[in-house]
């Protein structure tokens with residue numbers, strides 16, 4: 001069973017939704033175009049990696065990228081949630097890594113295949129503990145920062161999202177339904193790059209949540 005920490009409590013994780021192409025500068029750095037609605041993909045719960053465990057690299061990839069992202073934890077699920085009510089469904093906010101085998105993703109795009117091999121491998125969903133939503137007055141005003149071996153690598157602000165958290169929740173609840181314990185990776189700002197064995201990745205969400213992982217050697 002897969003759990004995340006919300007304050008002092010363990011919460012069982014349901015679905016893991018991820019949003020792609022949600023920051024204009026990141027859309028541009030990969031040569032993509034902005035989407036007219038949120039680009040959604042999924043990871044299995046077996047992809048979850050809690051803080052402290054080494055990030056495994058899949059043997060079929062030579063180009064695994066970090067994507068540092070705000071992660072929302074759904075406390076109260078629902079269908080057809082209105083945007084105005086959406087944030088009331090969030091139990092907490094954390095920070096995570098949508099680890100991505102970029103070479104496998106390029107191959108999947110070329111062949112028209114799903115992104116599962118690129119995005120859903122074991123350990124590809126790194127998530128911090130979560131701060132209760134009550135501690136976050138505006139989820140669109142949070143700084144996201146990733147340092148790799150002490151060097152700043154990704155820096156963004158959630159105000160730069162093309163689809164804000166409330167719009168994502170509306171969309172996911174309308175098309176797929178949201179459940180208690182679902183996680184939503186909300187997309188990455190610019191600055192994605194490959195990791196190497198032994199790298200240390202340090203993540204910070206506006207000083208509210210910090211986390212770090214080491215890439216397996």
Ligand code: MG
Nearest residue numbers: 067098187188
């Ligand atoms: Mg991502």
